[in-house]
Amino acid sequence: MSPRGLLHPDESASFVTTATREPAAGAAAFVEFYWHVRWRAPEPHDTKVLAHPNVHLVFEEPEPLVYGVDRGLFVRRLEGEGHVLGVKFRPGGFRSFAGGPVLDLADRRVPASEFFGPEVTGALRAVLDAADPAAEAEAFLLPRLPARPDPLAEEVAEMVARITDDPSLTRVADAARTLAVSTRTLQRLFAEYVGASPKWVLRRARLHEAAARADEGSTVDWAELAADLGYSDQSHLTRDFTATVGTSPAAYARA
Known part of the structure; x- marks a missing residue:
């Protein structure tokens, strides 16, 4: 089943695969799920998404980014071959990291190092090269989660x-x-x-x-x-x- 919000999902079905994984119990209060998108595009293709009210931490080249809620139409161009791993936080789940109102992140893409320190940049290759990128991302995230959910x-x-x-x-x-x-x-x-x-x-x-x-x-x-x-x-x-x-x-x- 295509992710809800992905527009014209049939257009990319032949060259894009998407997998999701539920968070471990220790992360479930903060994370909705992990998503992994892999593509091999025969020609440049713009994917268009009606985003949800969630913040995402995305492990992607050249550096991990935090995506605030995109209130318009999110467009991502896929070219060649590649993959990204995303952490979809629950609504409200990123507030502990934001350092202020989450609305300040709306429609913005911010280097993840601003929230997780330089270690998140160092973790990029480990996540993308892992046999199970979601497990590797969760291993990075778990020790950095607050001890108690808000x-x-x-x-x-x-x-x-x-x-x-x-x-x-x-x-x-x-x-x-x-x-x-x-x-x-x-x-x-x-x-x-x-x-x-x-x-x-x-x-x-x-x-x-x-x-x-x-x-x-x-x-x-x-x-x-x-x-x-x-x-x-x-x-x-x-x-x-x-x-x-x-x-x-x-x-x-x-x-």
Whole structure:
């Protein structure tokens, strides 16, 4: 199954392989999973992803990077042959390393050495050359994790899961009521721990669903889907999708 958020997954299926691995118990409070992407591209190819509300530590050449939440469309050009190993932190899971609000990392790629010291650069080759890159990355990460998880980070991760899994929640005020917090508190927690606003998280979950439906290959009733996703009408869904992806959902489905 293609990762949710990857656009037009069939275009790269013949030359890209993706594997994921669950974290060990000692890392599970911070890490959602490890991902390993390997490619052998016959010609340059741009992969496009509607990112999730997560921070990633990516072991890649020429240096490991930390990727904040990409609030637009993430585009990565694949050329020749290569592979990268990523650590996908849980929403809120990177706050202990950030040194400030995670929102400060939004739409940025920062050298991982700023958060993990020069040792992370030294670990790059060990991770990428390992038979099991995910295990090697976890061996690097485990001794650097805080001794105790931040209980607020745990709470925020649950908040993100609840509002993204409930299609009936389309407004921040409704999400705040469901979570029994004020709108202002929800916004503050997301800026501090997630790196994107509650409105963005709600909107992105709807765009993930719209793209997934378009990629199924079957005919989509866009007016019905817009209603199911909580949009006021089909044109609202079209504007939202087009603003991020660069094409209307109907045109995306035909491409």
